[in-house]
Amino acid sequence: MNKIKIALVGQPNVGKSMLINSISNARLKVGNFSGVTVTKEIVFFDYKNYEFEIIDLPGAYSLNDFTIEEKVTKEFLENENYDIILNVLDSTNLQRNLFLTTELLALDKKMVLALNMIDEALNEAIKIDEKQLSTILGKPCVKTSAAKNIGINNLLETLINKFESEKFPTKLIFSDVIEEEIRNICEFLKESNYKTNNTYRELAIKLLKEDTNTYQFFQKEPIWINLQPLLNHSFEHIFLHFETKDIEEIFNDEKFSFAAGVVTETVKNNNKKNKTLSEKIDSLLINKFLGLPIFLFLMWGLFQLTFTVGNIPMDVIDSFFAKLIDQTKFYLGDNELSSVIADGAIAGVGSVILFLPNIMILFFGIALLETTGYMSRVAFLLDGFFHKFGLHGKSFIPLVTGFGCSVPAYMAARTLKNDKDRLLTLFIIGFMSCGARLPIYVLFVGAFFSKENAGNILFLIYISGAILGLIAAKVLKLVIFKNEDEPFVMEMPKYRMPSFKLIWHTVSNQALMYLKKAGTFILAASILIWFASNYPKDKEFENKINSMMKFAQNEIQIQALQNELALYNLENSYLGKLGKASEPFFEPLGFDWKMSVALETGLAAKEIVVSTLGILYGLGDEVLEDSKSLSSKIKENIPPASAISFIVFVMIYLPCLAASMVFAKEAGGWRYLAYLFVFTTSTAWILSFIAYKIASLIY
């Protein structure tokens, strides 16, 4: 079996990831805005006796170091081993896409071009002569449509052919002046019998482009002594001809005219300047006056949907797990094992799975925003506003992703080029309540507010979290991140019909990740919490209560005694001790020790807050035969003012363990995590305190 290693390169929004999906049915996240594929993803599959390995590199407009994505892509292409570059282009916008192709040609590797979205080009009456294009570039070009499944097999065959055949010399041709100097340098290297893994032409182009790494390398070589005068001479000649000393501008002009020339020779555009569908939609969605209200309405609709539709399967799941717990206890009897399985594991994981429908609806909405291309419009609409708070319009993308899960959000922040802009965005992503905090809100809002109001309150929680985040951004920008602003120049991709398959991929991926967390991390944490809340056992007190029970005269007295025992055990458990110890810290916020414990376990994962509350309040009333839902138990045990203060604290404090790890990695050090901990905890404490005081006055 032959292995073919392919580097997949293309500008953002050309459908690279979607192409991989059509080829291999792989699990990959695909989106229609810059920065979905931030790290490179690798996909394996077999086709006709060949083992394909495709590395999906981050989208890059060119191989500059403007964004981290471009840096990652550039470094991979220059330093790693691979057999073929698969360059994906948007057929409807060939000229701009060919700009990147010219830079890839300079690498002088085996390459295949996929003219993707060919169906859209046909609709827009754009005709491409791919044979002519292949001849000019010296690389095979294949028309494809990932969405319509056109040309996929042809592409695979072409890749295999390319892999099996010899490499042709590259046909990237510069203007005569530059070609002459390239020839001079090549000849010099040949005469000196210089040994290198790269071709002489590649080295010559890099030297003329003033590539820093190449210069650093050559300055340590003996050949440098003779190379330097030659280069000086070459540059003099070029500068004289182009009337500028900006070599980068010269090469950009070269590439641009090459791309423009290729397009004139191969593309016929019969497009009669009609308003395209995208333009018609845009005249409404980014309208001066209607744009923002429409956006806010859509967001509001999404949260309403999450709450109302999500509730239907929740009831089914809830009763399923209640039954499962009862059944387990029935079969295993009343002992330690049945308690750890039913009350620890099943109850903990069950309360996490309960919120799966809500989370799937929310992720569905966000995926829809991403794949249709609406996300970029929102960045356009909001940049003016965000800029006032020291943020970048692009910060919107990681921030909105933060509503789903902080982990991808932290990673999406890499689209921000400027370090300080990125750090600032990273610091406030936590204010955007992630999907895992939703269960806590749903539980508390459901317990303390009427059904009609629940959706609105939930919306209010999310909006006020976002507003707090903006205020925090402004404060941080003024105090810590004082710097020049990053430029805002962003492509607005065409609107695309969302493919159900792709959205399903994203949503099911997220759902699976959530369930995996429930199955492993949260299961372990649930058992740990169960243990911490059940041990150490005080035998003496238990015996005392048991003996008192013998003298009890009626059911009510027995129940009261059993309750007393359960509560006593909890208060003296490890978990209870932990909560008690931190009680003074949380007392001014109106939290009892149970709530304190729940918050502390929430540092591991926000879902655990709910399962901890479930275990803590569930055990306390276990003896009462009617199995009340957690919601009503919370309503009985927590005063409304404390509940509101609790919601505020949850909104702001540190995200889960996994997200914290990613944050530390993206921010560039553990000390940032320490800053984040201090920053979020102190903000959360102060605001919860204020919320508690105000709420106490009302209730």
Added chain:
Amino acid sequence: MTLDQIDKNEEAVIVKINCDRVLKNRFYSLGIVKFSKLTVKEKTLTSSTLEIEINNSKIALRISEAQKIEVTKV
């Protein structure tokens, strides 16, 4: 005049770009180069961001970046 002074639906041609190399490269890779023709498609309510059409792509720019692009009306 600079790009920010062009009204909605007006066409213009780029004459000069005044900015540092990094931003200039960015402009290049998005097709914003000398002698290119563009149309201003939309401006936000506060005119802080604008959308242009250039070489069949739509690009959003902040006003501070638009001020760096010198143009003449067509």
